[in-house]
Amino acid sequence: MALTIARLTHPTPCAHRNALRDLVERRHRSAADARARVAALGLPAEHARFVAVLADLPSGQDSGAAEARLSEELTGTGVRALLGLLSPARLGVLLALRPSRPWREAVERVGRCALDAVPGATVSVGAPAGELTDVARSFGEAARVAEATEPGRALPSGRSYHERSDIGLRRLLYALRDDLRVQDYAERRLGPLLDHDARHGTDLVATLRGYLDAAGNKTVAARSAGLSRETVHQRLRTIERLLGRDLESGEQRTELHGALHAVDALRARPTARPGGGPMSSSPAPGRSGGDRPDTER
Numbered sequence: 433m434a435l436t437i438a439r440l441t442h443p444t445p446c447a448h449r450n451a452l453r454d455l456v457e458r459r460h461r462s463a464a465d466a467r468a469r470v471a472a473l474g475l476p477a478e479h480a481r482f483v484a485v486l487a488d489l490p491s492g493q494d495s496g497a498a499e500a501r502l503s504e505e506l507t508g509t510g511v512r513a514l515l516g517l518l519s520p521a522r523l524g525v526l527l528a529l530r531p532s533r534p535w536r537e538a539v540e541r542v543g544r545c546a547l548d549a550v551p552g553a554t555v556s557v558g559a560p561a562g563e564l565t566d567v568a569r570s571f572g573e574a575a576r577v578a579e580a581t582e583p584g585r586a587l588p589s590g591r592s593y594h595e596r597s598d599i600g601l602r603r604l605l606y607a608l609r610d611d612l613r614v615q616d617y618a619e620r621r622l623g624p625l626l627d628h629d630a631r632h633g634t635d636l637v638a639t640l641r642g643y644l645d646a647a648g649n650k651t652v653a654a655r656s657a658g659l660s661r662e663t664v665h666q667r668l669r670t671i672e673r674l675l676g677r678d679l680e681s682g683e684q685r686t687e688l689h690g691a692l693h694a695v696d697a698l699r700a701r702p703t704a705r706p707g708g709g710p711m712s713s714s715p716a717p718g719r720s721g722g723d724r725p726d727t728e729r
Contacts, residue, residue: 445499447473449516452524455564456571463565470564475514476528482561483535484570485525485542485593486518486578490552495520498550505545511538522578523553526567535560543592554581555593580607582700602693609697618698621691624674636674637692639667643679644689 451469453459460466467477489498495517502523503515511527518524523546529538543555558573573596580603581594588598599607608614622637629637639657643664646652654664668679677684 445503445516448514449518452514452516452526453518455526455567456518456524458568460565463563466564470514470528473514475512475526477564479531480528481531481533481535482564482567482570483527483529483539484558484561484567484574485527485539485546486556486571486574487523487525487546487550488554488556488578488583489521489523489550490583491521493521493550493552495523498553499523501549502546505549506542509541509545511541511545513542523550524571529560540592547592552583554578554583554585556581557593557595559596576607580604582606601690602696605690605694605697606700609694609700614694615698618691618694621675621688622695625671626695628674636667636671639664640671640688641692643668644685644692648679648682648685 451473454469455466460469471477487498487502489495499515499517502525506513506515506525513528514524514526516524525542525546527535527538527542529535539557543557546553546555556574556577558570558575558577561567561570577594577596577599580599585594588594605614625636625640628634639653642657643650643653646656650661650664650668654661657664671677672679675688677688679685679688
């Protein structure tokens, strides 16, 4: 009883951290144990909707100071939440909301607080959970959103956080950039073209990108690149020959567009994984074989 009173009166950062980590990693002995522990920290454990929010800190940020600043910001808003470091570079926030309260409004407030407390933080959110025992799922979803969000990515209009619906092909490939299958795919699809540009100082990859971004419209691609339509046409023929692809095929254009996004992900600047050491982005696809006797531009 004394411990419970002390926690309610002066909850410590360590108590919040440990409670959050146990919920995320499903280390509670039972649902009743999880509810009792959360309630002891002053958070409604029943008849509530729970939302997980992650704030990934910029490289070099003092995580302890960031935790204290965000705790201060949240206290000033009256938001009921558990807050704690889940790893050296990641803060976790568990919101407990009335079921009738719009959860996005509360998350927006938390996101603004996080950005005010730690400029440059990346804020991600998981889907609401109806039970405390489902909180790990919400945190897991928020973590997947964070993995698909490179540092410095612009926020969606009118929002202070990223969510699952924001993840398109580019961000999916960014999340999978360390997967050797993605690297191999980019190499098989674009290796010869990348080699050609590197050896001859051409910019055929840029021409291909402009053409695909224009949905196969050569006139639009030529105008965007400041080239004549005939020049673009000639370059596209060279690209087809180098890659052995048919650029009139919608399916093959889609494959190449996906490969270009994969190359962009592989060339992303080094980042730091939350909770881990420095991570260098995978090397961009390079040579896939010996010299190719081609000098066309």
